[in-house]
Amino acid sequence: MIRFLLLVSMLALWAGGAPAQPLLDWTAEEIRTVRQHGPWPPPPARDPSNRVSGTPAGIALGEHLFNDPRLSGDGRMSCATCHQAGREWSDGLAKGKGAVDLDRRTPSLWNIGYLHWFGWDGAGDSLWAQSIRPLLDPREMNGGAARPGELLRSDRALACGYEKAFGEKPGPDDERLLVDTAKALAAFQATLVSPRTPFDDFRDALVAGDRERAARYPLAAQRGLKLFIGEANCNLCHLGPRFTNGEFGDIGIPFFVRPGEVDPGRLGGLARLAASPFNLLGKYNDDATGASTRRTRHVQRQHSNFGEFRVPGLRQVGRGGPYMHNGSVPTLEDVVKHYSEVSPDRLHSDGTPLVRPLGLTTEQSADLVAFLRSLDADPPPAPAPAPKSLCP
Ligand code: HEC
Ligand code: HEC
Known part of the structure; x- marks a missing residue:
């Protein structure tokens, strides 16, 4: 019997390449959430405040x-x-x-x-x-x-x-x-768009109901993704196709630059934005409709902006590092450890804390890292070619 099974699995390997591994059960709600992290690549970015954008x-x-x-x-x-x-x-x-x-x-x-x-x-x-x-x-x-x-x-x-x-x-x-x-x-x-990743293949297959193709995504990454969009709540902030909401958050990274000197994060950024002659409310905005000024007009400085930094996108994250605004976290494993153990007392802002210590097991931590690594293009993107001459 065992010999027969061995023969069958060898035949399967020979016929189909990689051995089939199971696809976890995905609820309709999970599939909807996974869907929101694509499609990739998005349409080219255009900036109406810049008249040479996209040319x-x-x-x-x-x-x-x-x-x-x-x-x-x-x-x-x-x-x-x-x-x-x-x-x-x-x-x-x-x-x-x-x-x-x-x-x-x-x-x-x-x-x-x-x-x-x-x-x-x-x-x-x-x-x-x-x-x-x-x-x-x-x-x-x-x-x-x-x-x-x-x-x-x-x-x-x-x-x-x-x-x-x-x-x-x-x-x-x-x-x-x-x-x-x-x-x-x-x-x-704006032309620097990261390549497609194993996650994107999984997301597209899952949404299309193609179980066979979806099952090629490693099991550890599947479990990590479930955590990311579920229990660990990472996609409260790392949402959408780029895995960032483009806004600001406080996850308890120490803000001391030197003894006695702190980086105020967004609180300082908003003061600099208001003082800049080059902000979108100034004369250099090329957008005649005025629509592009909405965010800048409405943004307000609040004390809770102290110690907030922009939520980084997570595509290609495993090929980067060290991590965070001050490079204080060396590896992805350390990032996950941070979220697992962060003390709520470390959060600087006084709003409702969106980050709490997750207390992850060793296996859960490894799964989250496996998922994060599936956001890296494989193979890595080729380095950009040298620019062509401007006016031949
Ligand atoms: C409250 C919003 C929020 C939540 C929830 C959140 N993050 Fe983050 N994440 C951030 C912010 C803000 C930073 C940058 C902080 C800094 O630099 O001080 C960050 C940084 C990171 C980085 C480092 C990226 C880089 O380029 O430096 C990774 C990786 C990451 N988060 C993954 C996760 C994972 C995994 C989870 C779930 C366990 C999670 N995040 C939950 C807001 C959030
Ligand atoms: C000495 C190293 C250095 C050089 C040179 C440099 N940058 Fe940067 N760049 C940084 C650092 C550090 C930051 C983060 C600044 C901050 O947030 O305060 C940054 C931030 C940025 C950002 C914002 C990225 C984001 O995620 O919001 C852009 C865009 C940028 N740089 C473009 C440029 C361009 C264009 C040039 C050349 C004109 C340039 N940089 C030259 C180090 C550099």
Whole structure:
């Protein structure tokens, strides 16, 4: 009998490739929830406040500028120094290293075009406004507000790329050229969409009722996904196709930067947003309808914003790390341990706590990690090709 079973399973292996593994039972409600984490990829992102968003000429110019170290004060640092194509558009460091050491981690730029608040603290309300900060910040590229204008006017290829993108030659107004540089940079960054993952294949098969295809998704990942959308409540904040609601939360990561100095998170970001001449309420918003200003007009600073940071998207998360706004959590296993053991006293805000210690078993923790790893593209995305010449 045993020999017969062995023969049957060997035949099955030979005929069908991988051995069939069971599909867990999925309730209609679970399937509805899983469905909401797709489809992937989403339609291209368009930003009405940026007139070169989605245009081939704007994207091409932005890609060149993204890799151009001449935008920095010492001529040695480009956006790509910290946001590296081969490192999930981040740098693998716990904290960014600019002209000086920074206090926060360099976030990945995957799927950045679909967000509505930018930076760990939401100090930017558009991708282009957020792209101005590193250019000017003395702690980052420190290029100065006039540098992009000088470069666009003096470099023949860039001037030609600018004219193609914006329909006129670079003019004398340095601030306008600073903003336009950021708009081209934003057009390029919005094209960085992460590839499909094993999770996406599972989600599509489950929704289509294709049990055989769905069963190819490892059992541990299936169990982890059930936890993620169920008992562990991770998708209260990590929801939708990008696994983030794009808003802010407090999960009890310590906020001390140095003894006696704290990172106030979103509370500080909202103050900087209001003070910025480049926010969507200012004169550089290209959206004549005014619809894009709604969030910025209505957002209010509340004390509970203290110590809140933007909920990170989780696609490609296993290929990144260290984790959190300050790079203080080294591995995915440590992230899950944090959620398993976090003390409610560690939460900084006074609202209803959405995070509580989960007390996960060893197996549950491993399952959650297996699920998180299924959000990584397999095989990993090829590094971006070198930009083509702007004006052949
Ligand atoms: C010295 C390293 C460094 C350089 C150079 C750099 N960045 Fe960043 N970038 C960071 C860090 C650190 C943050 C997080 C800042 C924060 O939240 O306070 C960040 C945040 C961002 C964000 C927001 C991401 C998000 O998830 O909201 C965007 C967009 C961005 N950078 C684009 C750029 C562009 C465009 C350039 C070039 C003009 C650039 N960066 C240059 C380190 C860098
Ligand atoms: C209350 C909203 C909320 C809930 C619930 C929540 N998260 Fe998070 N998550 C966040 C925020 C906010 C951060 C970033 C915190 C920081 O940097 O200080 C984060 C960070 C992470 C990171 C690190 C990502 C990175 O790029 O640094 C992972 C992984 C993660 N969460 C997974 C989970 C899992 C798994 C669960 C369920 C056990 C969960 N989250 C529940 C809000 C939430």
